[in-house]
Structure formats: C-alpha cells, structure tokens
Amino acid sequence: xxxxxxxxxxxxxxxxxxxxxxxxxxxxxxxxxxxxxxxxxxxxxxxxxxxxxxxxxxxxxxxxxxxxxxxxxxxxxxxxxxxxxxxxxxxxxxxxxxxxxxxxxxxxxxxxxxxxxxxxxxxxxxxxxxxxxxxxxxxxxxxxxxxxxxxxxxxxxxxxxxxxxxxxxxxxxxxxxxxxxxxxxxxxxxxxx
DNA sequence: CAGGTCAATGAGGACT
DNA sequence: AGTCCTCATTGACCTG
Numbered sequence: 001x002x003x004x005x006x007x008x009x010x011x012x013x014x015x016x017x018x019x020x021x022x023x024x025x026x027x028x029x030x031x032x033x034x035x036x037x038x039x040x041x042x043x044x045x046x047x048x049x050x051x052x053x054x055x056x057x058x059x060x061x062x063x064x065x066x067x068x069x070x071x072x073x074x075x076x077x078x079x080x081x082x083x084x085x086x087x088x089x090x091x092x093x094x095x096x097x098x099x100x101x102x103x104x105x106x107x108x109x110x111x112x113x114x115x116x117x118x119x120x121x122x123x124x125x126x127x128x129x130x131x132x133x134x135x136x137x138x139x140x141x142x143x144x145x146x147x148x149x150x151x152x153x154x155x156x157x158x159x160x161x162x163x164x165x166x167x168x169x170x171x172x173x174x175x176x177x178x179x180x181x182x183x184x185x186x187x188x189x190x191x192x193x
Numbered sequence: 194c195a196g197g198t199c200a201a202t203g204a205g206g207a208c209t
Numbered sequence: 210a211g212t213c214c215t216c217a218t219t220g221a222c223c224t225g
Binding site (some may be wrong): 065 | 202
C-alpha cells in the first residue's frame with residue numbers, strides 16, 4: 001500500500017498564503033470575527049493564559065471552536081509536518097493566539113483522524129481484495145470440477161512378465177524402462193560388447 | 194432529540 | 210523525572 005496522504009481536499013489550502021509566514025497578516029486571518037473592528041483576531045475561549053472560565057460551577061469550560069483561518073493554518077502546517085518540535089509549536093501557537101498545548105492537542109487529534117481515515121480506506125481495500133479472491137476461488141473450484149468430470153480412467157499397466165495388470169503402487173520404474181531391463185536380462189552375456 | 198464532530202482530558206508507554 | 214506520544218473517552222456544540 002502506498003503512503004496515504006489524506007490531507008488533500010482541504011478547503012482553502014490553495015490559498016496563496018505562503019507556507020513560511022510569508023505575507024499572511026494575522027489581522028486577515030479570522031473570517032468569523034465580528035464586523036466591529038478592534039476585536040481579538042482569534043477567539044481564545046478558555047485557552048487564554050490564566051483566564052480559566054470560572055463562572056459556572058466547576059464544569060468543563062465552554063468548548064473552543066477554532067476559526068476557519070486557525071484551522072486552515074493548522075492544516076497547512078500539518079501538511080508540511082505531522083509533528084511539531086517545541087519551537088514550531090510555540091511559533092504556531094503565538095501566531096494563532098492559542099496556547100502551545102492547544103496546538104499540540106490539535107496535532108494529536110489530527111493525526112488520529114488521519115489514521116482513522118487510513119484504516120477505513122485499508123478496510124475498504126481489503127474488502128475489495130476479499131471479494132475478488134472469493135470470486136477467483138469460485139472460478140478455480142468450478143475449473144477443478146470440470147477437470148474431474150473430464151478425467152478418464154487411469155491406464156492399466158500389464159506386468160511384462162505375467163501379462164497381468166499391475167497396481168501402480170507396485171511399479172518402481174516406468175513400464176518402458178522395465179521392459180528394457182527385462183530384455184537385457186534375457187540377452188546372452190556374449191552379445192554384450 | 195439522536196447522532197456526528199472535535200477540542201480536551203487522562204492513562205499508560207517509550208524515550209532521554 | 211520530565212516530555213511527548215498514542216489511545217480511549219468525555220462533553221460541548223452542531224445539524225438533520
């Protein structure tokens with residue numbers, strides 16, 4: 001199986017935004033940002049350092065939804081590398097206004113999704129293999145049956161000495177060789193030269 | 194409301 | 210001992 005790259009077909013990846021931070025202004029990133037300017041570029045939800053959404057009784061904080069642009073950037077860097085070293089993680093996090101831990105978690109989940117997709121594709125592939133092998137097996141079985149039906153009785157071998165049929169299991173050499181051997185035995189020693 | 198998605202959490206293993 | 214990973218799971222949120 002070839003290496004399955006499943007990061008294709010990601011909407012927005014064809015963006016001209018260069019990979020190495022080339023010309024992508026973080027100000028342009030958040031498409032979900034409210035029209036009123038001066039808001040944060042990226043929602044940080046519970047992510048923001050030291051700002052642990054306390055308010056309502058000790059439940060999980062509200063779920064963070066990454067913006068399209070955050071996802072796009074994450075996908076883009078995932079496409080380049082499926083794992084991040086600490087420096088890359090730090091850089092990406094500050095660019096996205098996320099905690100490094102969130103970037104790390106995103107990559108972990110992304111790898112898991114990739115693996116799941118690969119497994120599903122492998123599963124499909126194996127199912128198809130199974131199908132065609134089953135078909136091939138059926139075909140061969142039919143062929144065997146046809147050959148069995150055509151088969152004639154095995155030739156009867158007569159003993160050169162008694163002229164009686166010999167069981168094949170009694171043969172130690174083929175009938176022709178055996179005849180030659182017998183002929184040699186009968187030949188007078190003087191004839192040998 | 195059921196079921197899907199996905200960020201987040203925790204356990205546990207590998208490595209340095 | 211600390212870090213990072215995978216894996217299983219949870220729970221908020223979204224959608225039909």
